[in-house]
Amino acid sequence: MSDQPETPRRERRHLFDDGRNVRYLLWGLYVACGIAVAADFVVERHVDHPWEAVFGFYAIYGFIACVVLVLVATQLRKVLMRRDDYYE
């Protein structure tokens, strides 16, 4: 069904084998974050929810939501996680 993984003796270097490319990607993300928040100065937003009026609300909410999500999920894992054969 599946092919046996084989490691060629000499492999060409791939995109992210070079640490610089990873750093470029991350800098790209930081710049994109900056632009997205800066756009809040320019773009007129219609406010339906009071929190939406806060500057950069969506950025703050997105960041906090993900951190909370991961930290809570990590704690949940301690309670929920079992061995693979738990149900057998």
Add this chain to the structure above:
Amino acid sequence: MSPVAPFLIFFAGALLAALTRGRLRAAIMLATPLVGAVNLYALPDDAVMSFALLGRDVILVESDRLARLFGWLFHLATLICVIYSLHMRDRIQHVSVLAYAACALGAAFAGDLLALFLFWEGLALTSVFLILARRTADSLRSAVRYLVIQVLSGMLLLAGIIALFANGNPLDLEPLELVGPGPWLIFLAIGIKCGFPLLHNWITDAYPAATETGGVAMSAFTTKIGILALARLFPGTEILIYIGATMAMFPIFYAVIENDLRRVLAYSMINQLGFMVCGIGLGTELAINGAIAHAFNDVIFKGLLFMSMGAVLFRTGKIGGSELGGLYKSMPKTAVLCIVGAASISAFPLFSGFVSKSMIMVAALEDHHQLVWLALLFASAGVFHHAGIKIPFFAFFAHDSGIRTKEAPRSMLIAMTIAAVVCIFNGVYPWLLYDMLPYPVDYAPYTWAHIVTQCQLLFFSALAFVWLNKRGLYPPELPGINIDAEWVYRRLLPHSARYVRDRLASARLAGGAVRDEFLQAGLGIITRWHGPRGALARDPLGSYALIVLVALFAVVLIFELFLGSR
């Protein structure tokens, strides 16, 4: 030639596929959705086809806008799925994909509850082979659990139909008030199909157990029929708003810590269904449009994600996040296509999720459900986190697992490319999709405010991922499973049954007296509920439903006891 019922062509295709092999079967399978599309195009907008059963007319086909949209969607999904499956020579899977699609089309065009019930059961019976075809002991057990739960859903639907009929209600597919046993039984039956909280584990159990093709097909059909039935029968039912918000929220926590990447997608499926259920509960024209548009997009982008993970499983034989990584080196095209699916489900501008999910969110705000809106916004950030980043990251990037394999087979790549093109097309030009929705669309997805706010949400979610990883706070991928509601029927009930069995066995050794006591107690309980003055004897319907439930639980228990423990 006058058009026929859409499902007939697919059943005919399934039959022919069963009788042929090789290239001929491939040609038949490819032709089926194409011939079906010609037929669907010719089908009049108000076509009605019925047949007489036991002196009643069963309306097998009643075409309207909603049915036609799902009809087109299912034709497209079948075509993609068929192409995806062409690399293999498995008759069982080929036939069941077409028969399964036929049942989905039958359910989409069903004109009354009886026709819906027939295809509802058909969906279960045809799709179970896509799990069995994995041919492992684990998949056999998952398949039986899947079948029992799906048949239970069918039985609840039938019980609900009987209750409606007994009270003199019509059996057409008009909205129901959630009052009395009939509507509640039907609501529960649909709830199982849609993966309501606590009824959701068949999705996370069956999808990862299915074959590569099976996972793709199953993600397309069963749950979307649930959404369609919900939209027809319970639009604007308030409880759905909260059920939907719960569904959008809780699975993302599981998705973050789940190791099996196809199970991550299954949890993500429940999260997306939550948005749709919420939209149907809101019930405004914008919300229903959003739910239906999102169902359409979800079939394609979730299908794309399942296809990319299926390709990884096919090539490496592995699917755990802890075992994978660095696959972009050997499967770069699959990686790029997976990222398109990830961008679509995350609702990036220019990708399909962007134009449909936001309709539901705006509808929630317009309807003053501010807490629900905050929950959905949380879920939006979360979905980017687990489906948008985690799936591609742990499969294709992260640490290099050292696995070197081949790119996915060409047929798989073609199927994924078609799905990716549809994702981008619907994102760039949503108006074709909008034109097919049940209500006229007065919604502009591409405003500067929407683009900026969505970019803020997504970029900062990505920033959180980077920050958590750099600080070492991100939970590593670990082999293992996480207990969920299924614990009740996979652990508690079998263990209790084993305990009782052992006690009975020891009682038998001790002598007949204890056994008689058990029997007396059992008879006492039955007399109390079903005797001349028993509560359940007064209403035959209650007994019927109870018997079905007890019988099905008995099947699960027997299965777990005699097969599950091996």
